[in-house]
Amino acid sequence: MNEISSCPGISKLSSFLDDELDEIDKTAVKLHFQSCPSCAGQLKQLEAAETLLIRRLVDPMVFNERAHKENCLTPEVMTSYFHNLLSVEEKQQAESHLDTCDSCLRELQSLAKAEAQLRDSRQEPLPESLRRRVEGLWAKSEGGKEQLARLVVRLAKEGIEIVRDAIFPPAMALQEVFAPAGAYRTAEKSLLPQGVLLKKDLPGIQLSLMLRWEAENRAGLEIRIEDDKLNPVVAQRVSLRRDDVVVCSERTNTDGNIIISDLEPGIYQLGTRTSDKEFYFDLEIDTT
Amino acid sequence: MDLSDFELKALLRSCVGGDADSRVEFQNIFGGLIYNYPMKMFNLPSDRTADFYIYIFENDRIFRRIKSFEARNDAQFTTYLQFYVLRDLFLEWRRGQKEPDTISLANAVSSGSGNSSSTLEDVLSDPRDTIEKSLDAESEALEFKALFEKLDPERKLLLKLLHLAEFDLSPQEIRLLCKQSGRSYRDVIFDLEGIRTRLQKKDEQFSNIQARLESVYGWILLYQKELGKISERLSSLTEDSQQFAEMRRQKAELERKLEWRYRQRSQTLGQARQFRVTTPYKDIARLFNAPIGTICSLVARTRTEVSTTVDHLKDIGVAAAT
Numbered sequence: 064m065n066e067i068s069s070c071p072g073i074s075k076l077s078s079f080l081d082d083e084l085d086e087i088d089k090t091a092v093k094l095h096f097q098s099c100p101s102c103a104g105q106l107k108q109l110e111a112a113e114t115l116l117i118r119r120l121v122d123p124m125v126f127n128e129r130a131h132k133e134n135c136l137t138p139e140v141m142t143s144y145f146h147n148l149l150s151v152e153e154k155q156q157a158e159s160h161l162d163t164c165d166s167c168l169r170e171l172q173s174l175a176k177a178e179a180q181l182r183d184s185r186q187e188p189l190p191e192s193l194r195r196r197v198e199g200l201w202a203k204s205e206g207g208k209e210q211l212a213r214l215v216v217r218l219a220k221e222g223i224e225i226v227r228d229a230i231f232p233p234a235m236a237l238q239e240v241f242a243p244a245g246a247y248r249t250a251e252k253s254l255l256p257q258g259v260l261l262k263k264d265l266p267g268i269q270l271s272l273m274l275r276w277e278a279e280n281r282a283g284l285e286i287r288i289e290d291d292k293l294n295p296v297v298a299q300r301v302s303l304r305r306d307d308v309v310v311c312s313e314r315t316n317t318d319g320n321i322i323i324s325d326l327e328p329g330i331y332q333l334g335t336r337t338s339d340k341e342f343y344f345d346l347e348i349d350t351t
Numbered sequence: 352m353d354l355s356d357f358e359l360k361a362l363l364r365s366c367v368g369g370d371a372d373s374r375v376e377f378q379n380i381f382g383g384l385i386y387n388y389p390m391k392m393f394n395l396p397s398d399r400t401a402d403f404y405i406y407i408f409e410n411d412r413i414f415r416r417i418k419s420f421e422a423r424n425d426a427q428f429t430t431y432l433q434f435y436v437l438r439d440l441f442l443e444w445r446r447g448q449k450e451p452d453t454i455s456l457a458n459a460v461s462s463g464s465g466n467s468s469s470t471l472e473d474v475l476s477d478p479r480d481t482i483e484k485s486l487d488a489e490s491e492a493l494e495f496k497a498l499f500e501k502l503d504p505e506r507k508l509l510l511k512l513l514h515l516a517e518f519d520l521s522p523q524e525i526r527l528l529c530k531q532s533g534r535s536y537r538d539v540i541f542d543l544e545g546i547r548t549r550l551q552k553k554d555e556q557f558s559n560i561q562a563r564l565e566s567v568y569g570w571i572l573l574y575q576k577e578l579g580k581i582s583e584r585l586s587s588l589t590e591d592s593q594q595f596a597e598m599r600r601q602k603a604e605l606e607r608k609l610e611w612r613y614r615q616r617s618q619t620l621g622q623a624r625q626f627r628v629t630t631p632y633k634d635i636a637r638l639f640n641a642p643i644g645t646i647c648s649l650v651a652r653t654r655t656e657v658s659t660t661v662d663h664l665k666d667i668g669v670a671a672a673t
Contacts (some may be wrong), residue, residue, distance in 0.1 A: 108658055169522060201375070
């Protein structure tokens with residue numbers, strides 16, 4: 064590594080100050096300082112002047128409560144713009160507004176700052192006691208529950224058998240389903256249905272529930288939810304509990320369906336919520 | 352979070368509709384973020400954080416706030432939740448507290464060197480004690496500000512970008528940067544914050560000071576918002592009413608606290624400026640959409656200009672004390 068024979072010049076000194084030189088150049092400049100007090104002094108002078116200016120400058124950020132004007136960006140637009148979710152036209156409109164509105168531009172800066180601050184900091188886990196306390200708030204505020212039916216079935220070697228049913232008004236359809244269709248007309252007397260279909264109109268939705276025989280000790284459930292025009296209802300939550308423990312809580316897919324398989328014999332409660340009320344079926348699957 | 356846009360909308364709709372299972376799911380997804388918000392933004396101790404956490408869920412407050420929001424995706428909803436819903440609820444919660452600021456002012460304040468025995472009130476001594484000193488410093492700051500204002504806008508911007516960890520850009524400077532680089536406001540602001548975050552992580556002590564600065568920044572924004580609301584209410588009340596007098600008292604109290612926070616920010620900034628953390632030229636070049644070589648020469652020329660002018664100020668005695 065060689066010492067620089069001639070003085071490095073202001074550009075190199077400035078880059079040295081900002082640690083922008085590669086190791087070879089950096090060492091060369093350092094060596095040069097040992098023999099050139101003038102350059103060393105110039106570097107100190109540059110640094111001191113800049114530090115003086117920077118330290119004396121008051122941070123120019125002015126904190127202003129956003130003066131809401133009619134055409135200011137709404138929180139929806141602001142957050143959508145920030146996450147690049149606006150259409151080309153919407154984006155152009157937002158940017159035209161930001162061209163002239165200091166208040167919205169500052170809000171965008173603050174939003175970016177808060178986002179970066181929260182994203183990069185370490186997260187403390189939510190204490191379990193706090194989580195349970197909040198869940199307790201909802202249990203109290205939960206609306207009423209209405210039982211729709213109680214159905215007891217027995218899983219046989221090949222097929223399913225309705226042991227008992229209690230269906231509460233208003234009317235609900237309950238039918239046995241044979242597979243293949245029409246099998247019941249030709250089959251032997253002992254042939255059991257492969258499924259039981261229940262249908263029920265609830266406020267705003269129609270719920271169909273097919274309990275299927277899967278194996279001697281296993282049953283499956285096919286749930287379908289449609290609206291009053293028989294279009295599938297997507298993302299409607301349905302939960303299945305066993306002894307008050309949630310074994311499954313899912314939303315209907317884009318076809319309005321949920322499929323649950325491999326259900327062991329037991330006592331289940333299947334519920335869904337609509338119009339601020341929970342509706343449920345009691346379902347007992349037996350093998351004896 | 353692995354919710355599709357549709358599932359998110361459905362989840363929010365069910366939560367607003369009162370579905371307990373959906374609310375449990377909402378808490379599973381957003382609970383951690385909500386719990387951490389006041390600690391990260393306002394340095395709130397954990398016992399008060401728990402109080403705030405309960406508060407926002409009581410009486411369905413949080414669900415009433417998100418009722419009319421049209422979520423487009425989970426990231427956008429999270430930003431909305433933190434920046435608008437939680438900020439507003441925090442403000443509302445604080446207003447309902449009997450002694451809203453006692454804890455924050457009595458909190459131990461780290462000196463940056465690891466000692467944390469002093470409190471915010473210790474650090475922020477009575478302004479009357481140092482009023483003359485402040486006036487001198489203020490007049491000197493004005494001279495330097497005038498010097499800064501004399502610089503070409505592009506050089507001024509460059510200098511601030513070089514010290515980005517310590518400065519926020521003004522709206523005019525953001526616009527200039529967007530114009531220079533041909534990039535959108537969103538991209539430029541996003542990039543600026545990314546660079547700032549990286550700079551803050553360069554040194555642990557510096558990073559601690561920056562974390563404190565950000566917390567103070569959060570409080571200042573909050574006080575500003577509250578002041579705005581009080582001013583709005585004051586303008587709708589008659590001057591002889593009891594409520595007007597109460598509002599006036601609250602406003603004065605808030606202005607005092609705001610002044611404390613400004614001074615805390617100024618002091619903390621002073622500590623931050625003891626560190627030499629400059630923005631890499633490659634980042635500045637990207638922001639300007641210019642080659643690194645151009646930035647390198649521009650920085651050198653700006654430094655020379657600053658050095659010459661500061662020498663001149665020293666000659667006329669402005670910076671004699673320094």
